[in-house]
Amino acid sequence: MSEGDFKIPVGPQHPSLKEPLSFSVALKGEKILGVDIRLGYNHRGIEKACEERTYLQDVYLIERICGICSHAHSTAFVQAVEEIAKLEVPKRALYLRSLIAELERVHSHLLWLGIAGHEVGFDTLLMYTWRDREIVMDLLAEITGNRVNYGMNAIGGVRQDIDAPEIKKILEGVKTLEERTKYYIDVATEEATLIERLSNVGVLSKDDVLRLNTVGPTARASGVARDVRKDDPYAAYGDLHFDVITDDHCDVYGRAVVRLKELMESYKMIREIVENLPEGPISVRAPRRIPAGEAVSRYEAPRGEDLHYVKSNGSDKPERVKVRAPTLANIQSVKKMLEDRYLADLPIVVAAIDPCFSCTDRLIGVSDLDKNSGKVMSWEELVSYGVDWYRKNRGVDLSKLNESFVKGRKYS
Amino acid sequence: MKMKLGKMVMQVLQSVFKKPATLNYPAEKPAAFERFRGEIKFDPSKCIGCKICVKDCPSGAIEIKKIGEKEFELSIDLAKCIYCGQCADSCPKKAIALTNAFELAQLNKENLKVTFRAESPDEPERNPLEDD
């Protein structure tokens, strides 16, 4: 670094980041020379906490990993458990799960559109899209009972059913939203200042996508047709008719277009689900103890592919739960996208991958390939390891907290 | 893509003459939904003391205490409750139901522990739990 270069920290607290992550940006004037990324500020020990609770309680815990993709995590977990237990979920339940999934996708993409507008200083778009998002939130509250963290899934099916009055409201709401979305597509493709800010920013070629393994709309905007709903259909997606939207712009503008067009596809799918809802029960009875086995389940969250791995050992608590959120796959590409760009592009490039660090911050085990050894720690070992590390490296003594964490737990 | 400057001008000018989309809370309240998961309500006459609700609660917020022959009281810590409704689903006698109440904030954290007894099933007592 020569004279005139300096490093500024963006994060962990910054007005442009909705969730904490830390960038250390090396700048020369306004040009970015390089970026160092640090994650981990939202780690809450959810995977370990899952092992202390029964499967029934875990459904609610996993749902609260993230507020925007809560149904995504809950469904992926429940699908994995149902696969291990070999449960036959009724068709009506699968359709209802897909209905809530598509409504969640609508609300997440509208939220993203507002945030993208805010990051480039276009607050009007933020206010208008979030006003229209209230229609979806009210629909979800009518059907499931809450605006976020829907609590719709149970092991073996869903918990709530819908009737004719709800169906009527859904169709009306979707009709209004379709007109508004068409207007936003016009605004995004014609408003000159918006196009200027979003074009040629955050460019990721097709080869980069395949090499860095990005998922979701970030990959689809570079022409890679990767969508779990088509590649590996789950829930009711095998029966539904929809297209996988790709775009060739390879930049943030392409990602905006992909998300907007996916909104239109979602409205089509919601109508198809509601008009073809099969009759029948909404859940089967699930055993409390799940037989031993392991399963991987994939789900297309609004941000990309969400992967859950569950291993059971015959008791009523899981042995291991692992969650790989889509943002973890996408965050590697931010470094590539910010090469040779201006500081002013950093917020919109980060916002374009739709980061959700509550989903992402899980424990990654790094194993030494030569020695081929792994280490599994118990709860007590983990807590004492943390206390020792902080005493040695930060000079802080947390052993008093140790007692209440290990001994004061009062779950069933 | 054809580019226009100020594409939203017409929409924006029309908004001046429309009613604002803001809800004047607390003067106006949002619409109440039938399935809304708010505070719980407990009917002591139906409870049989099986304690399935205590076992199934994801956050360990409920406690059932026996205060007489076939009489039970339910204490819940509203700060721990996640308003999921699993207790209502698990109860074999449907003694627990969820209401629409969501304005539950208190200035004192101890007031968030409520107890439902047979004398006053509709108006729960807000008092700190006694140590067993």
Add this chain to the structure above:
Amino acid sequence: MISALFSILIFPGFLFLSTVALYAEYFDRILYARFQNRKGPPWFQPLADFIKLLAKEDFVPTEANPGIFRLMPLVALASSVAAFLYIPLWSVNSLYPFSGDLIVVLYLLTIPTIAFFVGGWYSTSLYARIGSVRTITQMFAYEIPLFMGILAASLLSGSWSLSDMAAFYAKNPSYMAFNVIGFVVSFIALIGKLEKAPFDIPEAETEIVAGSFTEYSGKLLAFFRMTFDIEFVVGASLLAAVFLPFGLTLGPILGFLVYLIKTFFIIALISLTRTVVARLRLDQMLAFSWQIIVPLALVQLFINIILKGLLKI
């Protein structure tokens, strides 16, 4: 002497200007809110913000130069108020007209920008430094078109004094129509000067926290924000005096009303522009300014030079 002090401090000087500035900020914010289908703040919001900031403690960062850090808000406030004294408001003469006061007004309006730069630079915080450099870079983009647009109008009238210009246009009102291009050019350049969207790059909240004002708090921040509002009113009044010089001979009461309507019309236009566009990047703004706005200003200058010869005024 007493009447001079009254004019400078009370009406139409500091107190009147501050009140109009606070009301202009309220007007701008309520329009912005209504355009976005929201409710907007109550009428006393800018005054409440000002009073609240006065009551807070002002920190000076350890490595900053405390003298300059505290001085810059006052310099900015003083120069923007001083510029107001030479603009004809509701009569053909301003308070203290003299030949060449146009240049003095433009010069006085540049000082706040330099004060923002110096204040941000001497804050020694990284975000403040980046913000202050952006302020100065942006000045390269809009100062020239602003000057050229206004000077083109004064060229037609043949005088360097704002009051004489106003008198000239009052005598020949139809000549206002020749300055339309200049009006558009100066309007866009004024948005750059006031740092409102699409040119609010120096204070981009989502990129560099608060730019030059990151380390300012308490009464120093209150004065900086008041400078912004006063610059808003002074800039709008300047544009109204140069490009919309009608209603200046109607006498004190009607003239005052016409002045208010003209100024708030320009403020409303600025609010509308702020609502419908996104923020441009610094390099895009410089390109836009030098490739489109400056040539337009040059066109206006040529038109006025030719007209002056043709009309033999």
